[in-house]
Each structure stands twice: as structure tokens, then as C-alpha cells.
Amino acid sequence: MDYIWQGVRDSLRIIATLDPEFLATVLVSLKVAFLSTALATVTGVPFGMWIAEARFPGRRAVTTMLSTLMSLPTVVVGLMVYSFLSRRGPLGELGLLFTPTAMVIGQFILAFPIIAGLSVSSVVGLDKRIRATAESLGADRGQSFRMYLREARYGILAAVMAGFGRVFAEVGVSMMLGGNIRGYTRNITTAMALETSKGEFALGIALGVVLLSVALVVNILFGLFRERSQ
């Protein structure tokens, strides 16, 4: 048991002294996860809202596909993107493998189906009369789009949070596409995997604390937002 307490004590010291390696790792996680979630939000939310309202043959296939992709294994995404980005792959010229951008691409692919899929359900759940009323009052498409966005905001926000949670906590894509390069592509989860394999628990525990805290803060903010607007 001693080594666990030792680890906890050391981890507190790492957090309290803002150890530079620790900070750099946290920063990489935040940057990459925020960016990939942002990209998946600006594309996934409109796409989900469109799917929810659109009527075309094959729409059902698209929604089934989205919900299947929600549980896409991270290593499958890692493998796919790796083979495209490697110098031998079709996008090799860009030299993106083992960069934060590669991680963003992989995480975007993970987050998009979640954000789009959950946006579909939050819009489908809305009262159909909203749109009819809006259109009868002369709203154009952009105006009804924003109206829907307002009405479905909790569901959509929850979708974005779920997407963020997925990418912030994933390790497969970050490890395969980032390469776990210290101070460059090493994020919280890949650093934890490395530290555990080395049998060094202190930094791992410190990073785990941050992982949990970020989840907590995001949830508190969501709660506040919900309370304020009710």
C-alpha cells in the first residue's frame, strides 16, 4: 500500500508546483480535444439538425450509420488515419503523422458521429408545431434553423459535452497518431499509459486528477447554464 500513498503524495507535489512537464501534457490534451470538439460541433450540429428534418430515401441508413459510428473503436480510427497520413499513404506528402494535427483529425472522426447523432435525437424530440408556427410567421430557413438551435440547446450542448468527453479521455488515437512525443503530442492519457508501464505512479495519478477535474468543471458549467436559463 505504501507505494500508492507515496504516489498520491508525489502527485500532489507535482500539481502544487505546476511541474512544467505536467503542464505541457495537460495543455496538449486540452488544445487537441477542444479543437477537435469545436470542429465536430460546427460540422456535426448542422448536419444532425438537417438529418433530423430532411426526408430522403436512405435517411434511416444514415441515422443507423451515425449511431453505429458512435461506438467506433479508437484503434480502428487510429489505424485508418495512420494509413492515410503515413508517408506511404495517399496524404503522406503533408507530413502530418505524429503531429497534434493528426491527433485532431483522429479525434474529430471520433467526436463527429456522437455530436451529429445526439443532435439528431435532440431535434427529433422537439415539438413539430415550432417549425410550422415559425414558418407561418414568415421565418426563412436561417431563422428556423436558429429557432431550432435555441429550442434544442440542452440536447445539443449535451451532445457536444459527450463528444468532448469521448475525445478528452481516449488514448488509442492519441497514441497511434501522435506518437507520444514529449512536449509535443504527449497528452494526459498517453502520458498515463507510459507512466504506468514504467511503474511510476505519481505523475499518472496527478494527470488522472486533472482528467477528473476537467470533467467535473465541464459538468458544473453545464449545470449552471441550465439553471440560469430556466
Added chain:
Amino acid sequence: MGIGRSMRNCLTTIILCGLLSLSIEGSAGETLRLATTTSTYETGLLDHILPPFEKAHECKIHVISVGTGKAMQIARNGDVDVILVHARTAEEQFVANGHGVNRRDVMYNDFVILGPTGDPAGIAGTRDAKEALQRIASGKQTFVSRGDDSGTHKKEKQLWKMAALQPRGAWYLEAGQGMSATLRMADEKNGYVMVDRATYLFNRDRLRLKLVVEGDPVLFNPYGIIPVSPYRHPHVKYELSMALVGWVTSPTCQKMIGTYQREGTRLYHPSAGDREPQALSPKP
């Protein structure tokens, strides 16, 4: 128009994200990508010898720490500039096939075999690695293999071949992980494991396993550095790679390697200046 505006907003956001993603690529200045074994990285050697080079050449070395087999695969694809690995035969093959050029010896140490206290296979004190493996296999004692085509795994496979055995069965566990992780697994499972001496010494205090076999010349473990061929992959930073080769084989850096210690023990022996292939010296 509403739709026009929201589309414009969308586009602006995408462009902003694009710019942001450029900014996460971080600092300017040249970078060099080095794929290397888990052992050289985990023992802290690279943190010891690379910073002076980075400073002198105003560059950043991105270390990708994987097994030797994977490092060579990444290099064959042209995804790194230079590799530091330990599997002499595979290295020579790599150069012969035109993937790398100008291979140089850097340093060496040796492999050792660790086992649980009590030594159920009864191999403690044996110098013959082949015989040790035969006894582990015939007693069906737990043996944890890297199982990842790393330099250590290649050496282990060579030893099994020499022992005319094909390890198979519930006692033979293939970890598929780095050296430290594999050591930890062997420690938890009370099994035997083959490890390079540097990683062993680095982890010794946290292991219950004991050293049981050492000193067989076949356990010699040399490391080499190889720049990826610029003829095969024109985009690699060949000149900077060669500068790195120059640095790690220089007397200054060789001395740093030779004096690098953990808990009072030297982990590696420099060998760039040696004329003849070195013989194994059992006690570093």
C-alpha cells in the same frame, strides 16, 4: 439573409479552427524525428545526451519510443528521419535494402535473464543462456516475452532457435508491450523474463525478480544509429540526421554515454571508437 449569415459564421469558425490548428503545431525551428527503442528512452539516456545537440543546432528532436521492429517499420515508411536501435542483423538488412545509410555503432550493453525468488527452473548461476531457456521450457515455468518484434524480442527468438525450441503453451506469455511494461508483467506473474541490463538496473528497486543468468557472449547487445536514406525518402532531414550521428559518435557524447549512471551503475558502454566488434564484458 439568415442562412447566408449562419453559413458565413460556420465558415469563419472553420477558418479560425484551421488557424488554431496551425498554432498548435507550436514553435518554429527545425525538428528531427528519432524513432528509438523503449529501453534507451525509458532509462533516461536520451534526456542526458540529446539536449546539447538540440541547443547547438537550434532544433528540437521528437523522440518516438517504440520497439526496434516498429522503429524500422516507421523508418521504412519514411515517417522518421533517423533511428537508434539494437538488432544488428536486422539493421544490416535495413541498410542492405537501401532504407538507411551510414550506420554507425554507438554503444553496447548486454541482456540478462531475471527470474522469481526461489528460481523454480533452477537456472541461477548458469552462464549458458540456451540451456537456461531449455530448462524454463521443460519445466513449463512462466516466461514473459516482449512479443512485439523489438530488438529484445528478436534476440529472444534467436535464443529459442538456438535451443531448438518453439515456445508455446500457457507458460509462455507474449506481452506485446515495451520493456518496462513487460518487466512489470513478469514481476506480477512471478515469471522469467529477458531484459537489457540498462532497463533492469533502472527498474531494479521496484522489482521482486532477481537476476539469474548473465555473461553468455550470445547476450551481447549492441546499439546502432542509422539515418533514413534520402535517396529513398527525399523529404527526410538527412543532413541534420548526419549531424546527430556526428554528435552521438563524437568523443564528447561517447564520454557522456560511458559515464551515464543510475544508482551508481553505468548502463551503457560507448563503442563508436572501437575498431573491432567488441566482445562481451559481463559486468558493466
